Amino acid sequence: MKRNTIQLKENLIQAGIDEIRQHGIDMLSLRTIAKSCGVTHGTPYRHFESKESYLKVVLSRLSVFLSDEINKGIELETSAAEQLIQIGFNLIEFAKNYPYYFEALFIKFPFKYMEVTEETISPDSDLPGFNTFKYIVLKLRKEENFNNSEAESLLHFWSFISGLAIISNSPIGTDLDNETVLTTIRHMLDIYIKGEKL
Structure with missing residues (x-):
């Protein structure tokens, strides 16, 4: 179960990176990220406190x-x-x-x-x-x-x-x-x- 949680979090981060690469950061939404990962729209909030904290992680990875x-x-x-x-x-x-x-x-x-x-x-x-x-x-x-x-x-x-x-x-x-x-x-x-x- 722990491995799946870690992998899902990584998938959410990678989905954000891919979304920015293809469409830019202005088009990024947690709903879109959730959909691309095949999870409910509330799932990203269980791994990241807010869109802001999610963006910090994604931008750090891009950095x-x-x-x-x-x-x-x-x-x-x-x-x-x-x-x-x-x-x-x-x-x-x-x-x-x-x-x-x-x-x-x-x-x-x-x-x-x-x-x-x-x-x-x-x-x-x-x-x-x-x-x-x-x-x-x-x-x-x-x-x-x-x-x-x-x-x-x-x-x-x-x-x-x-x-x-x-x-x-x-x-x-x-x-x-x-x-x-x-x-x-x-x-x-x-x-x-x-x-x-x-």
């Missing part, structure tokens, strides 16, 4: 996937700047390949699960993808001796990379090849670092 994707090709012995360039490129590829996942994690819901203070940004749930990004930005701040706050650096880089990902997925982004994207990220980072050293 694990994001973390795996943005870490591809990262060479740990390189500088934080080089690692951040690769993460930025990988995030843009993630947005192209999984547009609804990107929308859910970076546009629709991220700030519901984060505390933004003058000093920093801290997730209040398990978001490994954001934590990977934050770790590299903080490493860059240390390597380059930035004077601004952690929160400012995180917001600046998050805004730029997210914005570039949105543009890359738009009709005007079809002309942005991989080399152009890498050059743009590298150029932005160079300007930012030089600006922080003035």
